[in-house]
Amino acid sequence: MNPKHYETAKVISNSHAYGVYSMKLEAPQVAADSKPGQFVMVYLGSDKHLLPRPISLYDVDKAAGTITLDYIVPGAGTKIISEWPVGHNLQILGPLGNGFDLENLGERVALVGGGIGIAPLYFLAKELNGLGIKTDVYLGFRQEIPRHISCFETLAQNIKVATEDGRGGNRGYITDFLPRNPTYDTILSCGPIPMLKALARYAHSHNIPCQVSVEERMACGLGACKGCVVKTLVGYQLCCQNGPVFKSDEIFLPTAKTATQKLH
Amino acid sequence: MNRNLSVNLAGVNLKNPIATASGTFGSGREYSQFVDLNHLGAVTVKGISHEPWEGNPPHRIAETHGGMLNAIGLQNPGAKDFIAYELPFLRQFDTKIIVNLCGRDIDDYIAVTEDFADTKIDIFELNISCPNVKTGLSMGTDSKAAEAVTKAVVARANAPVIVKLSPNVTDIVSIAKACEAGGAAGISLINSVLGMKIDIRKKMPLLGNTMGGLSGPAIKPIALRMVYQVARNVDLPILGMGGIMNWEDAIEFIMAGATAVAVGMANFTNPCVTMDILEGIENYMEQEGITDINQLRGIAW
Ligand SMILES: Cc1cc2nc3c(=O)[nH]c(=O)nc-3n(C[C@H](O)[C@H](O)[C@H](O)COP(=O)(O)OP(=O)(O)OC[C@H]3O[C@@H](n4cnc5c(N)ncnc54)[C@H](O)[C@@H]3O)c2cc1C
Ligand SMILES: Cc1cc2nc3c(=O)[nH]c(=O)nc-3n(C[C@H](O)[C@H](O)[C@H](O)COP(=O)(O)O)c2cc1C
Ligand code: FES
Numbered sequence: 001m002n003p004k005h006y007e008t009a010k011v012i013s014n015s016h017a018y019g020v021y022s023m024k025l026e027a028p029q030v031a032a033d034s035k036p037g038q039f040v041m042v043y044l045g046s047d048k049h050l051l052p053r054p055i056s057l058y059d060v061d062k063a064a065g066t067i068t069l070d071y072i073v074p075g076a077g078t079k080i081i082s083e084w085p086v087g088h089n090l091q092i093l094g095p096l097g098n099g100f101d102l103e104n105l106g107e108r109v110a111l112v113g114g115g116i117g118i119a120p121l122y123f124l125a126k127e128l129n130g131l132g133i134k135t136d137v138y139l140g141f142r143q144e145i146p147r148h149i150s151c152f153e154t155l156a157q158n159i160k161v162a163t164e165d166g167r168g169g170n171r172g173y174i175t176d177f178l179p180r181n182p183t184y185d186t187i188l189s190c191g192p193i194p195m196l197k198a199l200a201r202y203a204h205s206h207n208i209p210c211q212v213s214v215e216e217r218m219a220c221g222l223g224a225c226k227g228c229v230v231k232t233l234v235g236y237q238l239c240c241q242n243g244p245v246f247k248s249d250e251i252f253l254p255t256a257k258t259a260t261q262k263l264h
Numbered sequence: 265m266n267r268n269l270s271v272n273l274a275g276v277n278l279k280n281p282i283a284t285a286s287g288t289f290g291s292g293r294e295y296s297q298f299v300d301l302n303h304l305g306a307v308t309v310k311g312i313s314h315e316p317w318e319g320n321p322p323h324r325i326a327e328t329h330g331g332m333l334n335a336i337g338l339q340n341p342g343a344k345d346f347i348a349y350e351l352p353f354l355r356q357f358d359t360k361i362i363v364n365l366c367g368r369d370i371d372d373y374i375a376v377t378e379d380f381a382d383t384k385i386d387i388f389e390l391n392i393s394c395p396n397v398k399t400g401l402s403m404g405t406d407s408k409a410a411e412a413v414t415k416a417v418v419a420r421a422n423a424p425v426i427v428k429l430s431p432n433v434t435d436i437v438s439i440a441k442a443c444e445a446g447g448a449a450g451i452s453l454i455n456s457v458l459g460m461k462i463d464i465r466k467k468m469p470l471l472g473n474t475m476g477g478l479s480g481p482a483i484k485p486i487a488l489r490m491v492y493q494v495a496r497n498v499d500l501p502i503l504g505m506g507g508i509m510n511w512e513d514a515i516e517f518i519m520a521g522a523t524a525v526a527v528g529m530a531n532f533t534n535p536c537v538t539m540d541i542l543e544g545i546e547n548y549m550e551q552e553g554i555t556d557i558n559q560l561r562g563i564a565w
Contacts (some may be wrong), residue, residue, distance in 0.1 A: 003297070004297050048330055050480055050481075051327045217323050219332065219532040222294040222295065224289055224290030225288060226324070227336060229319065229339070236319060256466075257466065259466065259467035260467055
C-alpha cells in the first residue's frame with residue numbers, strides 16, 4: 001500500500017489571481033511521498049459541509065516540506081478554503097490516487113491542460129524535466145490566462161496557449177492547435193470532459209498512448225465507499241484508487257446530460 | 265480506576281462499543297493506515313452478495329446540509345472474492361468482524377449466507393434496508409417479508425444474525441418484532457433515509473440513481489428516536505447508528521438503549537474519528553465516575 005498521511009497542514013500563503021487561487025501548505029509528510037497526478041483531500045472543518053474536497057497537487061517541494069494547491073471556487077466548500085488566512089491549520093489526507101504512470105513514456109511527451117485542469121501538470125512537467133524528457137505544453141482557457149503559466153516556460157520546449165475568445169493570440173480549443181503530424185510518444189492530460197474527449201480521439205487516430213486525469217465526486221478518497229466510480233472497459237473503477245489518471249482508450253468519458261431542452 | 269468498556273452484542277463480546285458502519289469503512293484495510301483496527305469493538309464490512317454486483321451509475325455521492333446522499337447500489341466483488349482476499353486481512357486484527365449480507369430475493373440471501381458456511385465470522389448483519397437497490401427496501405418495510413428472510417438466514421448462518429432495519433417505515437417497532445420472531449439475535453438501525461437532490465444547472469437529479477440514502481448528522485434525531493423505540497419494546501441488543509459524529513452522539517445512542525454503536529459517514533469527515541470517539545467515552549466515564557459502560561445503556565428511558 002502506498003503511504004498515506006492524515007496530516008495537520010499549515011497555510012503558508014493563500015492568494016487569488018486571474019480567477020485561480022493558489023494555496024501553499026506546510027505538509028512535510030504528504031510532500032515526501034507525493035507523485036505527479038496524485039491529489040489530497042482537504043477537510044473543511046465545517047458542520048454543514050462534511051465531505052472533504054479532492055484537490056490535485058499543483059506543486060510539491062520535498063526539501064521544504066510544502067505542497068501547493070491551485071483551485072477555483074465553484075461552490076461553498078472551496079469558498080471556505082479560499083478564506084483561510086496564513087497560519088491557519090487544517091487537516092489533509094494524502095497523497096491519494098495513483099497519479100500519472102511515468103514508466104515508458106518515450107522521449108517526447110505532450111502535456112495538454114484545460115482550465116483548472118492545468119493543476120496537476122506543473123508538478124508533472126517538473127518531474128519530466130528532471131527525467132530529461134522533452135515536453136511540449138498545450139494549455140487551453142476560456143478567457144482569462146492565469147499569470148503563473150509562465151512557470152512552465154523553463155520546463156517545456158514549446159508552449160502553446162489558446163483561449164475561446166482569442167485573448168492571448170490563439171482563438172479556439174487547445175486541441176485544435178495540436179500538430180497534424182505529431183511525433184509524440186505519449187500524451188498526458190487533465191481538463192474538462194469535452195477537451196479530454198477531443199484529445200482521446202486525436203491520440204487514438206495517431207496511435208499515441210494517452211493518459212487523462214478525471215474527476216468524480218468523492219467521500220472517503222481511500223477506496224472504501226465505492227462512491228467515485230468512472231466507467232471503463234473493465235467496468236466501474238474507483239477514481240480515488242484506480243485513478244484519477246486513466247488510459248484514454250480504457251475509460252468511457254461521460255456525455256454531459258442536462259434537461260435544458262425541456263425548456264424549449 | 266478500572267473501567268469496563270466491553271459489551272455483549274448478540275452473544276458476542278466486543279472489547280468496546282465502537283463499531284464501524286457498513287459501506288463506510290470498506291473492509292477495514294482502507295482505513296488501517298489511520299486507525300489501529302485492534303482498538304475497534306467491531307468492523308462491519310461493506311454489503312456482500314452471493315454474486316458480484318456492479319452498483320449504480322455515477323454520480324453516487326452528493327453532499328447535503330449536515331449530511332450526504334449515497335446511491336452506491338451495493339457494489340461489491342461477491343462473497344467468494346471477499347472471503348479469499350479481504351477476510352484474511354481483517355482476521356489479523358483483534359476485533360470482531362460483522363459481515364453485512366445483501367440480496368435481491370430470499371434465495372439470494374440464502375446463497376450468500378451459505379457462501380460463508382466454511383468461514384468463521386463473528387456476526388452477520390442482514391441488510392434488508394438498502395434504499396439503493398430495487399428489492400432491498402421492500403424486505404425491510406414489510407413485517408412478513410422481514411420475518412421470512414430473517415428465518416431463512418438464521419436457519420443457515422453459522423454465527424448470530426442481527427437484522428439491519430430501514431427508517432423508511434411508519435412503525436419501526438413492528439418490523440423489529442417481526443425480526444425477533446424470525447430468530448434475530450439483535451437489531452441494527454438505522455440504515456440511511458431515502459432522499460434526493462437536484463442539480464439546478466443541469467435541471468435534473470444529481471444522483472445517477474435519482475434517489476439515494478441520506479446519512480450523517482442530519483438524520484441523527486430520527487435514528488436516536490428509532491433506537492429508543494425499539495430498545496424499549498423489543499428484547500434484543502441494538503447496534504445503533506445514524507449521524508454519530510463524536511463521543512457525545514455515541515453516548516446518546518447508548519443512553520437511548522443501544523448496546524453498541526456504529527460510526528458511518530463520520531469516517532469521511534475524519535478518518536480517525538472512531539479513535540477520538542473511544543477516547544471521549546473513556547474521559548466521560550472517568551468524569552462521571554462510571555465504571556461500566558453497560559450502566560449507561562437505556563439510562564435515559
Ligand atoms: C482527483 C481530483 C482532483 C481535483 N483537483 C482539483 C484542482 O487541482 N483544482 C480545482 O480547482 N479543483 C480540483 N478538483 C475539483 C474539486 O474537487 C471541486 O471543484 C470541489 O470539490 C468543489 O467543491 P465546492 O464545495 O466548491 O463545490 P460544490 O459543488 O458545492 O460541492 C458539492 C460536492 O460536490 C463535490 N464536487 C463538486 N464538483 C466536483 C468536481 N468537479 N469533482 C469532484 N467533486 C466535486 C464536492 O467535493 C462536494 O462534495 C479535483 C477533483 C478531483 C476528483
Ligand atoms: C457510502 C455509504 C455506503 C453504505 N453502504 C451500506 C451497505 O453496504 N450496507 C448497509 O447495510 N448500509 C450501508 N450504508 C448505511 C450505513 O451503514 C449507515 O447505516 C448509515 O449511513 C447511517 O449511519 P451514518 O449516519 O453514521 O452514516 C452505507 C452508507 C454510506 C454513506
Ligand atoms: S471516494 Fe470513496 S471509494 Fe473513492
